Amino acid sequence: MTTTTTTSPPYHHPLTSNLTHPISQKSLLSLLTTKCTTSLPLLQQTHALILKTNHFHDHFIAGSLIKSYSNPHFNCSTSSLQLFHQIPNPNVFVWNSIIKACFDNKNPCLSLLLYSQMAASNSKPNKFTYPLLFKACTAAKSVHQEGVQIHCHVVKNGFMGDEYVRSAGIQMYASIGRLIEARMVHDFGGFDVVCFNAMIDGYLKSGEIESAWGLFDSGVEKNVGSWNAMVSGLAECGMVEDARKVFDEMPERDEVSWSGMIDGYNKNGCCKEALEVFRAMIREKVRVxxxxxxxxxxxxxxxGSLDQGKWIHRYARENSIELDGVLGTALLDMYAKLGRLDLAWDVFESMKTKHVSSWNAMIGGLAMHGRAKDAIELFVEMEKQRLKPVDITFVGILNACAHGGLVDVGFEYFARMQEVYGVEPTVHHYGCLVDLLGRAGRLAEAEELIYTMPMTPSPAVWGALLGACRVHGNIEIGEIIGKMLIELDPKNGGRYALLSNIYAKAGRWDDVKKVRTLMKENDVKTTTGRSTIDLDGIIHEFKIGDSDHPRAREIYEMVEEMIVKLELEGYVPKTSEVLFDIEEDEKETTLWRHSEKLAIAFGLISTSPGTPIRVTKNLRICEDCHSAIKVVSRVYERDIVVRDRLRFHHFRNGKCSCKDFW
DNA sequence: GTAGGGTTAG
Structure with missing residues (x-):
C-alpha cells in the first residue's frame, strides 16, 4: 500500500497504516472476519482499502465484503445489495453470499428472487446454495410453492447426494409438519447421520415423540448430535425429565449436550435444575x-440468584470470554432482573458491540423498575445513534409508560412506532395499551380499545383489563371478562384467581365458591406462589404456609412478631386477597403465610440490621403483601426489593417505588 | 475458502 505524501496528511488506515508491503488478499480477509465484525466504520475503511488496492474484482474478497455488510446488527443490508450490483459476472460464491445476506437480514423472499436471477445467469448453484434456499423457503413460508420447486431442482441437478442439502430439506418440510415428505428426503439413498439427526429434530419439533423414539432406537449408528437432538427436542416438548434420562445415558457429551440440557431446564421453568447442571459441568471440567x-x-x-450471577460475570472476565452482543445482553438483563440496575448499566456501557436486543433489554429493565423517564431517555439516545428500534423495543417503552402512568406519552410512542419506524403493532402492543389505560383507571377506554383493535384479542389482553378491574374494584366489567376468559382459556389458573379476587373484594363469597368448584371441574392446576431469597449464594425457596425450611420455627416466630408490630402501626389485612371463603380470622392467618412474607421474615432473622433484603416471586405480588411490606420497610428500617412476575418494587421507609401503581 | 448453539418480549 502506498500511503504517504509529503503535503497532505497521509491516507491513514488505523489497522494497516504500519504496513510497508502491498496488502494481500489474506490480510484483507482477516480484517473482514475479525475487527470489521464489530465496527461499521472500520468495515467502511476496509472497504475503501479494498477499492484502493484494487482487490474488489477478486470475487472471494467481494463476496466476503457482502457478508460483512450483511451483519444484521449493522442494519445496512442495502449496502450488501449495492455492492452486489457493482460486481460484473458474479461467481457462485458471490451469489451465495448475497442470497445469505438477504436471508440473514430477514428478507428471505429476496433470497428466492435472487436465486431465480442466478438461474438465468452463467453461474450454476452448488451444494452451498441449496441449504440456504431451503431455509429461505421455510422463513418465507413458501414451502409448498418455491420449496417444492427447489426440491425438484436439487434432484434434477444431482445434489440429493449431499447430506447437508438433504438435511436442510428435511428441516424445511418438518417446519410445516410435512413429515412424510421430510421422511422421503431422509430415506433417499443410504443412511446418513446428519439427516438422521435432522429427522429426529423434525419429529420432535412436530410433537411426534413416538416416531422420534422409533427412529432413535432403530439400531443405526448414532453420534453425539443424535443424542443432543433428543435432549433438546424432548425438553422443547415439555418432557424435561425424559430429556434428563437421555442426557444421563449418553455415552459421551459435548458442549452442545450440556447447553441443550441447561436450556431445556430453562425453557421448562426449572431454573434451579439448570444451575445444578451448570455446576456439574464445571465440576466435570467441561470447557465452558x-x-x-x-x-x-x-x-x-x-x-433470583445475584451471587451466582456475579459469579458468571466474573467467570467470563477471568476466562477472557468477551461480552458480545448476546452474552452482554443476557448479563445486563440478568442484573436488571436481579434488582441491580447499576450493574446492568455498567455492563451495557462496557459492551463494545450492542445489539438492538441489548437496548431492548436495558429499556425493558428500566421499565421493570418503574423508571419510565429513563427508559424513554434511553430510547431517544437509541434514535440519536440511528439504531432502528423493533417491536420488542416498543413493548418495553409502552410498559415503561404503563408502570409510570404516562398514558399520553404511551399513545404518542404507539403512533410513532408505526409512522416513523413502520413497525406493525402486534397483539402484545395492544395488550400494553390496554394495560396503560387500565392501570390509569380508564377502564371504559381500555374496553373500547379491545373491541376496536384490528386483531383478535388474546387472553393476555383481556387479562390486562381484568387485572385493572381488580385493582380499581370494577365488578361489572370484571365479572363479564373473568367469565369469558375462563371459557377462552380454561386451563389457566391465574384467570380463576383474578375473578375470585374480584368477587372476594365485593364480598360475594357464594360466587367465590362457584369459581372454586369450576376450577375443580376443569381440573385446573394453579401455579403455586413461590418466593425465593438468596443468602450467600444459597437459594431459599418458600411456598405458601411452608414449614419445610430448617428454621421454620424461628421464621414463624418472626412472623408473629411482625404481625404485632405492624398492627400497632395501623396495618389492616386486606382479606379480599384470600382466594376462598373462610372465616375472617382464618383469612388473616392465610395472608400471613404468603410466601413473600415468609421469605422476608427469614431475611430479617438471617441478615444483620440495615442489610437490604431481596426477594423474588414467581407470580404478581398480592395487594396485602404489598401494603404489609411497605410498613415492614419502615418499622424494621430495611430496604426491601421484591421482584414479582412483572416488575420491581423497591420498598423504603414505608413507600414503594411503584407508587402503588402496578 | 461458505453451514450448525446462546440473549431481550410474551
Missing amino acids: KKFVLSSVASACANV
Missing part, C-alpha cells in the same frame, strides 16, 4: 463457552 454462559445468566435471572 459463551453459548452456555448466556443461558446460565438467564437462569440466574429467573431464579
